[in-house]
Amino acid sequence: MIDFFVSLPTWMLIRVFGMSAYIVLFLGMALGILYSYPQWKGARKAQMLRWHKFANITGTGLALLHTVLLIIDTFMPFDWAELVLPFSAKHNPILNGIGTLALYGLLLVLFTTDIRNMLKRKVWLAFHFLSYPIxxxxxxxxxxxxxxxxxxxxxxxxxxxxLILIVLTAARFLMVPRKRQLKSVHVSKQL
Structure with missing residues (x-):
């Protein structure tokens, strides 16, 4: 059984899982930003939320596979401590540590989303906005x-x-939610 795992093209799989995780997480981020646009309603908004969740869970799973395969890689093997403890890798500790922190961040955002109903909205939103630095x-x-x-x-x-995420985020912040529009119209009429 060990021979089977050692004979896998692990370096190629690590690269494929890493880039696949990145692309799927990008899609999850883009869908999450689009979900917050005020013009989405009803079934279309619910479908977008389902795809957002699916992409983020799938992307995190791919990132975990990317990480775990480093254990059995024969080209540049990592031990468990190097994978679990940020900045402890022998090879490029800073950039590998950044990857470890990103994975922990992904897990934190997924976990806080799972317990969203137990958190105050502002607390959950603060954790969710960690998606940007992650x-x-x-x-x-x-x-x-x-x-x-x-x-x-x-x-x-x-x-x-x-660039796409910057444009989507900027567009979202330029959109004024209907409640704020009504408040500003109400305030300007009072003046």
Missing amino acids: YILCVCHGFLLGSDSKLGWVSFMYGATV
């Missing part, structure tokens, strides 16, 4: 440490996904 950690880990980052299409992927 995403930045994922970008830094993947782009700066990834062995494929020198390839043009991979660099383009990172740049395009970051």
Whole structure:
């Protein structure tokens, strides 16, 4: 059985799971931002929430596989302590530590979402907004440490996904929710 695992193309699988995790988590982030747009209603909004949750759970699972495969990799093996303790890796401790923190962050956001009903909305929202710095950690880990980052299409992927999330976030903050519009109209009429 051990021979089977050691004979796997682990370095390729680690890379594939890492980039797949990044892309799926990007989709989860994009769907989460789009979900917050005020124009989405009813069944379409509910469907978007389901896909948002699915993408984030799947992306986190892929990130866990990316991490666990490092144990059996023969090219550059990691031990459990290097994977669990941030910044303790022998090879590139800073960037690997950033990846470890990002994984912990993903797990924290998923956990707090699971117990959302037990938290005050502001507390849950504060944890949920950690998705932005966690995403930045994922970008830094993947782009700066990834062995494929020198390839043009991979660099383009990172740049395009970051730009898309910036545009979606900026557009969201430029949209004034209907409640705020009504309050500002009410206040201006009183003046």
